[in-house]
Amino acid sequence: MDKMTKIDIITRPEKAEDLKEALNQIGITGMTFSHVLGCGLQKGKSEYYRGSQYKIDLLPKIKIEVVVCEVPVDLVVSTATQVLRTGEVGDGKIFVYATQDVVKVRTGEQGVKAL
Amino acid sequence: MDKMTKIDIITRPEKAEDLKEALNQIGITGMTFSHVLGCGLQKGKSEYYRGSQYKIDLLPKIKIEVVVCEVPVDLVVSTATQVLRTGEVGDGKIFVYATQDVVKVRTGEQGVKAL
Amino acid sequence: MDKMTKIDIITRPEKAEDLKEALNQIGITGMTFSHVLGCGLQKGKSEYYRGSQYKIDLLPKIKIEVVVCEVPVDLVVSTATQVLRTGEVGDGKIFVYATQDVVKVRTGEQGVKAL
Amino acid sequence: MEDLKFVMDTIWVLVAAALVFFMQAGFAMVETGFTRSKNAGNIIMKNLMDFSVGSVIYWAVGYGLMYGTDLGGFLGMPSFFFSGDYTALIFQTVFCATAATIVSGAMAERTKFSSYLIYSFFISLLVYPISGHWIWGGGWLSQLGFHDFAGSTAVHMLGGAAALVGAYVLGPRLGKYTKDGRSMAIPGHSVTLGALGVFILWFGWFGFNGGSQLAASSVEDALAIGRIFVTTNLAAAMAAIAAMTVTWIRYKKPDVSMTLNGALAGLVAITAGCDVVTPVGAAVIGLLGGVTVVFAIEFVDKVMKVDDPVGAVGVHMVNGALGTVMVGVFAVDGGVLYGGGFGLLGVQALGVVAVLAWTLLTTYIIFNVINLTVGLRVSEKEEMVGLDLEEHGMESYADFQVRT
């Protein structure tokens, strides 16, 4: 069985569309998006709401999960990095994890064929 | 320490209830649901909103995370597959990952006892 | 390359702020929050809505994902456990996973330097 | 002096007409608030279009059938594209539209949009105008002395009965009943919008009932309208209190949406007799309405197993009937409790039965014909995904993360 890998990309929400297209282009057909709140070097802001301090320190981020097998992890990482980099804090992070197995519910196929 | 495994199931939101019951029945007591947006073979649609093209290509999906130890992974996978399969695109995918440890906050128990 | 670990903490939403501060204090600078629905020993409730039964069995929970390298996993777990424990069901669980790699998009740094 | 009377009466009726128009917003908010977000735009659209289609049809045909020279007590001599004193037209139009729009809530979340338009067409063309003629147009019921001041029967019971038939012919929403027939809760998506709708309706009802005096030029008119405001308000208030109390006892907690329904039930119930009952009578009618509506909604839901997402049948049909009959009991002049004997009560009951029969029959035909021709219900998949996306290609809350 080929090695399967899960890649989590956490980045700015406004980059979602571009990233999706870039990943499509390198042959990734499936991905899952979720809305998360991030806390990192990019600091939130402190505002006044009705005169009281209002800390907005969890920033809206988007998380993209992709499990790949045939497409090399490095390619995904470099593609994502390229699309997402603005050079300012908040560009986000990419996490890579080993995956043991994948099953495609519709067909019951397993492993690489499921992707 | 027994082997612990995390299973992520991504599928149609309307199946959430059925899946939860099926997993309960095979002895799974804990699971975590989240609302995600999926992009896969099942294509979104393109509509017109006020005359402009409106692509709805991220479809609402539900992600169920379950960490198991005593319950065999295969049983979870086959149970889920059975409940979720409609044969049409969009049935979803199941991803399996190794888990190193689990801690139950309330008791501090670790590993299999935490589940 | 140092060992990198991902820690998922699932707990009560009202503890989010305290947990964030506690983790900050032990030197964790990045984390990602998401709103999930949990099903565990803590049972939901059954209400009447317009005379019909209304089961609210998925409870709102918060999931915190932290990837650490230098900060020891045990410290994270013990810190979280301490902050989160109330002794009542619903305190939540902590899951630990191996992580293969981390990339910081802004700089392209990899591994421990990316954290 | 005659002129002055005409002017004063007209202006009052016009102000009231505007208020009654605004009830459309109330219905739209109640119906969308009490149903799911995936159908929010669709239900709005139905509310908007039944008013629009109804306005045109009632002007073109309906008004004539309702108020034309009486033909045998059954309908008015047809005449098309009303012309004359337009104040009458606009006031009657907004009443017709109220009857028509009640149905959309009961049929929400599963009715084809095009079919709903067809239904709207016919209720404003025929169903409402003809029984309206019996009651207000000089037809047989009015000749018998049937008293339905502002339309508990003519408007609300009719709308509620059409709603019952529509919801019955359609069948319940997917997931509303378990295989073993238990009714499941399908909570609405915005209690705040629903409540706003109820406040708007209550506000508009001052026009609905007060305007039905149709005159505001004599001391009697002025006193009457003042009393109508009070009876209307007290009935609604008592009904809200009653519904809250009943739900608190039955479900252990005071149910918000049912209490909102309660207020509406009181308003519907007092509509027939708001001019002829005392404030005490109004309070009692409200009390009865508030108690009744809870049981009526449960009965429709659990016994009849008709899926009425917003409680339109319990609110409008049941309380429309109740309020109309109660005129026979509480009318100061002719009511049982005031020594008037059972004559009025009998006429009131007869009127209710007749209009109910008429409505059930005609709408049963209409909905079945629609069902057999263009089809009444969307496909399972459309229902699952939601009518907003499937029928209108849009999301009502595009920026929000929706659950399920």
Added chain:
Amino acid sequence: MEDLKFVMDTIWVLVAAALVFFMQAGFAMVETGFTRSKNAGNIIMKNLMDFSVGSVIYWAVGYGLMYGTDLGGFLGMPSFFFSGDYTALIFQTVFCATAATIVSGAMAERTKFSSYLIYSFFISLLVYPISGHWIWGGGWLSQLGFHDFAGSTAVHMLGGAAALVGAYVLGPRLGKYTKDGRSMAIPGHSVTLGALGVFILWFGWFGFNGGSQLAASSVEDALAIGRIFVTTNLAAAMAAIAAMTVTWIRYKKPDVSMTLNGALAGLVAITAGCDVVTPVGAAVIGLLGGVTVVFAIEFVDKVMKVDDPVGAVGVHMVNGALGTVMVGVFAVDGGVLYGGGFGLLGVQALGVVAVLAWTLLTTYIIFNVINLTVGLRVSEKEEMVGLDLEEHGMESYADFQVRT
């Protein structure tokens, strides 16, 4: 001619009564919009029920105490279940309900529903009618020449003072103050609904102030009402501008919810004197109101450490008092600025102090008695989970993914 006057006056007051009723929708929207979604249905329910309970009690008892034959300047001769010219009753009912409903916002998100009902009962039964008698019912303040045209003091200050006492007795929401006493922001869940509420209130206020002329049959009435519309509108506009400017300076950004409060503050402040000040006077009163409300809300929040989620105390109590006193300064007839000396100003101040004392005292007793018997506040767990689920068994926004 007498008859005509009666009719014209009555119809005007009824139209105004409907508008003032609609303010209930405005309050409901402001209060729910400015608080959290987990309590949205509960606050709606409180608004609905204080109106319902108040309508019944005020009819049954309150009106009599307020407008019955004067007994020693202190209260009216009790009489029950009002009968007479019902226009007076409905108009006064909606005013009473306005005072009552102000409190719910300040006590939002932590008050037991049942206890709130008890409070509603007593404010409509006693607190409002009695001081109302002093001012409008022929009581001692009115005998002294106290001028409170539409109720800056009788309605708003009273409601705002009851709100202050309620919020004080209850204590702050969990998480509102840090251990070291810093005030934390707890943002409301829907600025759009809150803003809608403000627009509805502003709209209804034309009825509130305009209707308080209680007559619309002479040239003087017509001119007066026209001027009242202008003074009312200008005060609100200036107050919104002022509040926006102050927040822009103090917080670096124009604060939306505070500006909305500003508009309301201007409306409250002009209510006492809308008939006796010039438009310029109204604009200045609005300006003062808009500035004051920002500091008042901050003072209540940060210095008094009373947690008032919607700013009811700053808007209604403080600006009710301010506006009433300003009558003594800006009244064309009797105001300090127009050479009227300090007589009127003194009476105005006296009235404010007296009604304030009355309200603080009586509501302090009421809230403490409730607190010691049935309890005023929900449990910590209920507050954390939310009152919608815990007290009503439902979610107001069942389809939406809620954050925390």
Added chain:
Amino acid sequence: MEDLKFVMDTIWVLVAAALVFFMQAGFAMVETGFTRSKNAGNIIMKNLMDFSVGSVIYWAVGYGLMYGTDLGGFLGMPSFFFSGDYTALIFQTVFCATAATIVSGAMAERTKFSSYLIYSFFISLLVYPISGHWIWGGGWLSQLGFHDFAGSTAVHMLGGAAALVGAYVLGPRLGKYTKDGRSMAIPGHSVTLGALGVFILWFGWFGFNGGSQLAASSVEDALAIGRIFVTTNLAAAMAAIAAMTVTWIRYKKPDVSMTLNGALAGLVAITAGCDVVTPVGAAVIGLLGGVTVVFAIEFVDKVMKVDDPVGAVGVHMVNGALGTVMVGVFAVDGGVLYGGGFGLLGVQALGVVAVLAWTLLTTYIIFNVINLTVGLRVSEKEEMVGLDLEEHGMESYADFQVRT
């Protein structure tokens, strides 16, 4: 009798003024509902403040320029801080504010708040009053017999044209057009609030058009207002039907937001001639309006590539012009179809062209001067994050999980 006439006319105009005021709530809801949640509070704030600033400026200066003694047909003799019969002032103020607030929707989601305030100042100070003088203040257009009963041109076309210029000078929102110029959908955040806004506007329009009779004391007035209610309602209904049908054909599905725009388009179009056309004429004008608005909105969006998030240009400018010109065709007295020849039509067209030119020119100058001095547009980052956070430091829906 004169007195009675004065009173009756005044009270009617005041009731209408309150209704027209309430349209502000309608605009606020439409504009916020049709745009994204991250800018919801900002657009609300703009609506609130353009009304507030406009109320003050129009009172201080604008009214004088509009209704002062005619100076050469072009403007009224300036006079400051209106005093006189205040009914005229309040009624005209709410009309001025309607024109002003139209712009905010077209410029939504990217305009600096402070710059918007400056624009509000000038439109109420100069742009609206001066062309208003031409039409209603005794200026040159009124001398030519130009007929714009309630302001299709004076209010709506003017507001819509200012909206066009504003949106044009600003440029489109980020992401509205792809690199190759295709228009992308940016769905609004709440169709329900948008629809509520449309219902509120429709309701208020009965005051807008009905109140413009400015009299309600003679049989003629009463009949006229009754007919105005009918023409107004029918035009809106037909336009909604027409817009729905056109979108159904063009986009395969009936578009909700466009149908809502359709109803508004019908209302705008009938405003000029609601008093002089027959109900049939009104229905046809509505039909034309409903068809036109769809194509107009597409034209602005796709051909002119001006980004108007709420369709203000299509609704107000295009249909304001259309409705005004149609008076020349459908006016019973003077219209082409009624044998009146082309005289009236010519005057109507001339008026439209003149006011259009005036508005385009003056607002082009105003927006460009603002742009070159304080800047008209927020930074890219502010636009991306949202104006609520960046300009007001708050979130409109703090409890909800927002997508994107």
